[in-house]
Amino acid sequence: MRIPLVYSEEVAEAITAGQPVVALPSSVLRSGPDDAETARLTEDAVRVSGSVPATIGVDKGRILVGLSESDFERFACTPGVPQAGARDLPVALARGATAATTASSSLVAAGLAGLRFLCSAETGDLVRLAAHRVAVVCAETPDLDLLESQGVPLACCDDPVLVARAIETHWALGHPGSFVVTAPVPPAVDSAGTTKATRAVRVGTAEVAGGLAAAHAKEYPS
Template identity: 45%
Template sequence: MTREHGRVPLVYSEEVADALAEGRPVVALESNVITHGLPYPDNAATARKVEDAVRAGGAIPATICVEGGQIKVGMTDEDVERFASTSGIPKVSSRDLPVVLAQGGLGALTVASSVVAAELAGIPFFSSAGIGGVHRGAEKTMDVSSDLIQFTRSKVAVVCAGAKSILDLNLTMEYLETHCVPVVSYRSDDFPAFYCVSSGIRSPQRLDDEQVIARAVDNHWALGNNSSFLITTPVREEDAIDASEVDAAITGAMAAAERDGVRGNAITKYLMRAVDAATEGRSSRANMSVLVSTAEVGGVWPPPMRGMSGRPPDPSAAPPRSPSAPGRFGVPGKPYPRIPKNQGIAPARVRAVQTSHRVRALSRPGTQRKGRTV
C-alpha cells in the first residue's frame, strides 16, 4: 500500500498495512544494522531473528528503509537479502533523509531517521539495540549523535539497551535530562550500556509493570510533549561483556584513533571494531544477542498500548484523540470547559489583570499617587 504524507511517499508492506488498518500493534526497526553491522550472511540472519523476536512478543515488525524515492515501511525477505548482500548502501540519518529520497537510491536508516519515518507512518513504537549519544571528548569536538537531537522532536517510544559503551554516558544522560526526554529502565536499576548490563549510572526511573509504562508513555504525549520516551532493557547476563574489559579496550582505541586522525562518522565503527578485536569476537556475538533481546521486549510493549497504534496518518486530518486519553482538564474526551465571566477562577485572573494595568499606569510620568505626582 502506498500513501503520501505531505509530499513524502510511504510504501507499506502488506503485513504492516493490514496490522495498522486492524489496529494491531506494530514495532518499527532500523535497517542500518543490516548494511553496517555484521558481515553477510550473518546480517541477514540476524535481521530475521530480530523480526521473529518482535512477532514472538505479539507485534508485527516493520523494518524501514529508503528505495526509489520512497520510505518503505516493512521490508520483505527479498528486501532484507538484497540490502544484506549489496555493498555501498549509504547510512542515512535524519539530516540525509531528504537528499537520499530526492536522489531515488537505496538507503539504510539509522535510529534518528527511523524514528522520523516511524512517526510519519503512524507507528508509535521503535526498537533498537543501542542508541547514539554524546561522544567522549565532545567538549572539544562537539560530537553529539543525531539520535539525541531527534529524540527531542519525534513522538516515538524507543526500546533499547541503553547507549553504546564507546560514548560518554554521563553526558548522554545529562543531555536527555536537559531536554526533558524521559528515561525508564524496565526491571533494572541501572541505565544499561549496550552489551554491558550496567553503565554504572543509576536510571532516573525503574518500572517493572508494562501497564504502568504504557500509561507513562501515553501521559508524556497527553501532557503536550512532542519528544520521544526511552525504555531501556539490559542484555542478558549470560551474553553480556564485563564493563571494565570494554572500557580498557575503548581507552586504547581512543588513543589510536587520535593518532590516526579518525573523526566524525568514522569513529563509531573504528571503536566498535577495536572492542571486537580486544574481546576476541565476543562483542560481535553480544551485539547479535542484544539486537534480539531488545526486539523481544519491544514486541511485548505495544499490546497494552493498542489505542496508540492505528491506521497510517492522514496528513490533512487533525491528530486523533484516544477515547481514553484525558482532556485538557483530565476528563476523558471532554474539551477545555468555558468559564463564565466573573465565576470560578475568573475573579483571581481579573484582579491580576487589573493589578497589571495599575502598575503600568503608575509607571507613566505625571501619574497621581496618594496626593503626589510621580
C-alpha cells in the same frame, strides 16, 4: 509536499487491524548475510508478544515501512549500500537512492508513518527525540544531558504495563516528543563472544519492545 511511504503488506494489515507495530532500523543489513539473519531474528522477537515488526529502509525516493524478504536480501547483498541518518534523509530521498536507516532516520520515518514504537540497540545518533511522538526502546542509555535538554523521560522496562501508561501519560500531558525506555540485557550476553553478544542484545531488546508495544495496545486500543 508529502514524503512517499510504502507499507509492507504485513504492516499495512497490522495498522488496519489496530495491532501494535514496532519500527526497526535497517543499518544492520549493511554488514552482509550473517547480519541479515540477525535482522530476521530481531523481527521474530518482536512478533513473540503479537506485535508486528516494520524494518525501515529508503529506496527510489520512498521510505519503506516494513521490508520484504527480497528487500532483506537486496540490502544485505548489494555492495556499498549507504547508511542514512536523519540529516542524510532529505538528500537520499531527493536522489532516489537506496539507503539503510539508522536509529535517528528510523525515528523520523516512524513518526511520519504513525508508528508509536521504535526499537534500536544503538542510540548514538538519536538527536531528534524532541520532535517525534515515538517511544524508543534501546539496550543502552542515551546521553542523559541530551534527554534532559529535550525534556525526554527515561524509564527501564521492568513493568511493561506501567511503562505503557507512563508513555501515554507523557503524550496526554501535551509533550510532543519521545519517551526512551531501556531494555534489561540478559546476563548471558556479558560472557558471550562479540558477534553472539551483539545478536543477543538486538534480539533481547526487540522482544522487550514487542512486549511493551503489545502492553500499550492492550491498555489503549486504537
